[in-house]
Amino acid sequence: xxxxxxxxxxxxxxxxxxxxxxxxxxxxxxxxxxxxxxxxxxxxxxxxxxxxxxxxxxxxxxxxxxxxxxxxxxxxxxxxxxxxxxxxxxxxxxxxxxxxxxxxxxxxxxxxxxxxx
Amino acid sequence: xxxxxxxxxxxxxxxxxxxxxxxxxxxxxxxxxxxxxxxxxxxxxxxxxxxxxxxxxxxxxxxxxxxxxxxxxxxxxxxxxxxxxxxxxxxxxxxxxxxxxxxxxxxxxxxxxxxxx
Numbered sequence: 001x002x003x004x005x006x007x008x009x010x011x012x013x014x015x016x017x018x019x020x021x022x023x024x025x026x027x028x029x030x031x032x033x034x035x036x037x038x039x040x041x042x043x044x045x046x047x048x049x050x051x052x053x054x055x056x057x058x059x060x061x062x063x064x065x066x067x068x069x070x071x072x073x074x075x076x077x078x079x080x081x082x083x084x085x086x087x088x089x090x091x092x093x094x095x096x097x098x099x100x101x102x103x104x105x106x107x108x109x110x111x112x113x114x115x116x117x
Numbered sequence: 118x119x120x121x122x123x124x125x126x127x128x129x130x131x132x133x134x135x136x137x138x139x140x141x142x143x144x145x146x147x148x149x150x151x152x153x154x155x156x157x158x159x160x161x162x163x164x165x166x167x168x169x170x171x172x173x174x175x176x177x178x179x180x181x182x183x184x185x186x187x188x189x190x191x192x193x194x195x196x197x198x199x200x201x202x203x204x205x206x207x208x209x210x211x212x213x214x215x216x217x218x219x220x221x222x223x224x225x226x227x228x229x230x231x232x233x234x
Contacts, residue, residue, distance in 0.1 A: 005135040015129040018122040021203070028207055077207065084204040086138070090145055090197050 007060075008086060011079040014059035019044070020052050024061065027075040035071045119177075125203060127176035128196040136161070137169050141178065144192040152188045 002010070015021060023038050039049040053062060053073060063076050119127070132138060140155050156166040170179060170190060180193050 005138075008138070009133050009135060012129045012132040015200075016126050016133070018126060021122075021125070025206075028209075075207075080204055080207050083132075084201060084207070087197055087201040087204065089142075090192075090194065090201070092145075 002060075004082070007079055008083060010059035011061065011083045014061055015083070017052070023049075023052060024075065024080075027062065027073065032072050032074045035073060038073060121199070124177070124196055125200060128178065128200045131176035131178055132200070134169070140166075140169060141192065141197075144179065144190065149189050149191045152190060155190060 015024075019042055022041075026038065026041075027033060035049055035053065036046065038053075039046050042049070053064070060076055060079050063074050065072050065074075132141075136159055139159075143155065143158075144150060152163065152166055152170065155170075156163050159166070170181070177193055177196050180191050182189050182191075
């Protein structure tokens with residue numbers, strides 16, 4: 001069993017590459033896809049796709065199943081949810097920053113009105 | 118100006134390391150910290166902390182300011198917000214998975230009740 005900080009490491013590492021992110025986005029839209037379907041939009045060969053998938057496999061972002069010669073890939077939501085939960089705590093920080101910005105803008109506006117009188 | 122996919126690459130790459138994540142979490146709690154304050158809880162030397170900060174600097178996760186000999190570090194929310202927005206689209210997927218799971222559990226329960234009659 002991989003521990004939580006290590007799982008987060010792997011998930012974020014798997015998300016670094018834009019091709020990998022595009023594949024995840026496609027799996028999200030379509031539910032599942034075969035490896036060759038996943039490869040099609042990219043100018044990369046099947047072994048390269050398999051390598052991308054292996055990285056995500058290590059991060060447990062996908063599950064694979066094989067029927068005959070076709071390997072079907074599905075998204076496995078757990079690790080990405082953890083990554084998002086980790087990031088979510090910063091929302092408080094962003095909202096606070098936006099509140100401060102709004103308060104600042106309002107005080108500037110009030111100042112301008114004072115001057116115009 | 119770094120483009121959006123590249124910014125996401127950098128943000129996710131900066132989030133791979135647990136020490137770096139711990140430093141970001143601290144900055145979120147405390148608003149700002151000096152580099153030596155950031156270094157204190159970790160068994161690493163100041164140059165190593167600076168290296169961690171440099172990676173995050175490249176990813177624009179922090180801003181620095183120097184007063185005298187003290188370098189103060191602050192969290193810069195933009196890139197993490199983008200990373201979270203990217204992950205957020207998968208929420209729909211998680212919720213859908215949970216809905217399917219709930220529907221499956223309910224149908225099983227109904228089946229059991231049928232049998233018990």
